[in-house]
Amino acid sequence: MRRIFKHTYLRQRFFIVLITIVLGFLASFMVKDVFGAFKILFYLFVLLLIIDLLLLYGSKGQLVGKRLVPDKLSNGDENQIEIELSNEYLFPIGVKIIDEIPFQFQKRDFGLQSHLVSAESKSYAYTLRPTERGVYSFGNLNVFASSPIGLIARKYTFDNAHEVPVYPSFLQLRKYDLMAFTNRLFQYGLKKIRRIGHTMEFEQIKEYIPGDDIRNINWKATAKKNQLMVNQYQDEKSQPIYSVIDKGRVMKMPFEGLNLLDYAINATLVISNIAIKKHDKAGMFAFSNKVENRVVAERRSSQMNLILETLYNLQTNFVESDFGRLYVDIKRNIGQRSLLLLYTNFETLDALHRQMGYLQAIAKQHLLVVIFFENTELTSFAEKKAENVRQIFEQTIAEKFVYEKKLIVNELQKHGIQTLLTKPENLTINTINKYLEIKARGLL
Structure with a gap:
């Protein structure tokens, strides 16, 4: 019986009926003729309560x-x-x-x-x-x-x-995995990149079909076969693609629930998968005051699981990131020219200038892409209509910081460093576009 009452809860309807009966009994003291009716209602209420208990506990169902x-x-x-x-x-x-x-x-x-x-x-x-x-x-x-x-x-x-x-966002990985290898790319924001020339990696000689580049006609093979033959080229394969994640305090800033580190982690997972599907070698590492969480760029079947598990354990710390140590580690451990996708954040030109020497040194040996973030909250605030002098002052300061982001882009490009300034929510798609652009133009 104790077990039954422990798992029995009185519903709102029970209290409504009970209160109605109690009020009826109180009213019957003033109107004697209704006492009998409310007495019958009370017995009916008790009977229904017993039946309700029997239905829920006495029957065999559950x-x-x-x-x-x-x-x-x-x-x-x-x-x-x-x-x-x-x-x-x-x-x-x-x-x-x-x-x-x-x-x-x-x-x-x-x-x-x-x-x-x-x-x-x-x-x-x-x-x-x-x-x-x-x-x-x-x-x-x-x-x-x-x-x-x-x-x-x-x-x-x-x-x-x-x-x-x-x-990290494996649902996003599946979505872009499908998009990257179907004809639905452009519906989701992926840009069509015009291919400049072709890479030098020869694949095969094949028969000419309408639409093939006539500049690739192989005249010797054409003479032997007595029909037009063309050289077919393919993107260079097995190029190392490293995602380099800054996990210092600048990546702790939150946008729409996720901090910048998690946006970078989700993008790293997607771009690593696409690189492997494009026959490149994908790897990653993270740094703050030291370099760690390293996955050497490979194209083996277990590579994505290794990257996923490494990203799962990645956490932000609150120290200043050491770009000098990053440069030394890259010089020591990455001998082959590689594409380095560096996820970090610069809010001011002064912050960039402190690290510019190291970024230039890295860019001499590798193709470096510095990826950092727009402050979307500041941008939205700066675009609002000011209603008083205080808001005008605050929006002027906000516009200064928004403009400084553009100056950072110009400063990096002036020194020959590839740059991507993106909203956090567009990071993954913009990173894919950048990777495909680099592959199409043969920059690596």
Whole structure:
């Protein structure tokens, strides 16, 4: 009996009926003729309560449920969580679902309500968008079932408590993996890059078909075959592509829930996968006051899993990044000319000038692309209409910082360093465009 009451909850309808009966009894002291009627109502209420208890606890039926969670969640994306319920009662029931989702989401009013007829099974789905990597703990799945009478509800607890890791955005990786090798590229913002000439990597001699570049006609083969033959070239393969992630304090700045480090991590995962699919070698490393989290550029089958696990454990620290140590490490450990995609952030020209010497030294040996971020909040603030003198002053300061970002781009380009200034949310697509542009123009 104690167990029954422990899992029984009084519904709002119960209190409404009970309060109505109590008020009726109080009113009957003034109007004697209605006392008998309310007495009958009270006995009927008790009878219905007993029947409700018997329906939920005395019958053989029950409610069966479970939560379906992916093995891992994708950071910064909407991840679908499913709840499956089956009504094994002989009558329809109402259900209220309260799922104990991880505390990181700070959703304290989460709940779903529905109805299930007898022998019916239903699936309910909701989405969660994590903004931090790490382990997330789900609690129990609590479901309250009520009969058609609806005075009480029986609590079912499905012990699905378990932990789920949140990894860098593998959903984004799958999306761009499909886009990069279909004809739907341009629908998602990928630019069509005009190919300048061709690379020097020869693939084969083939028969000429309309549309082939007539400059590639192989006259010796044409004479032997007595038909037009052309040389076919392909992009140079097995070029090392390194994502270099600054994990110093400048990458802690948040935008739309994610900090800049996580935007860089998600972009690194995608560009590494595309580089491998394009037959290049993908690698990565991170730095702040020292260089670590290194994955040597390779094109083996296990490379993406290795990069994913390394990115999962990457965390920002609050120290000043040492570009001098970065230069020494690159010179010592990367002998072959490589494409270095450096994810960092510069807010002022002074910050850039302190590191310019090291960036120039790196760019002499490798193709360096400095990728940094627009401050979208400052840009939005600067574009608002000012309503008083104070706002005019604040917007003037904001415009100065926005303009200084453009000066940083010009300063880097003046020294022959490739540059990409992007909004955080457009980082991945713009990085892909930059990589494809470099490959098309044979810059590496």
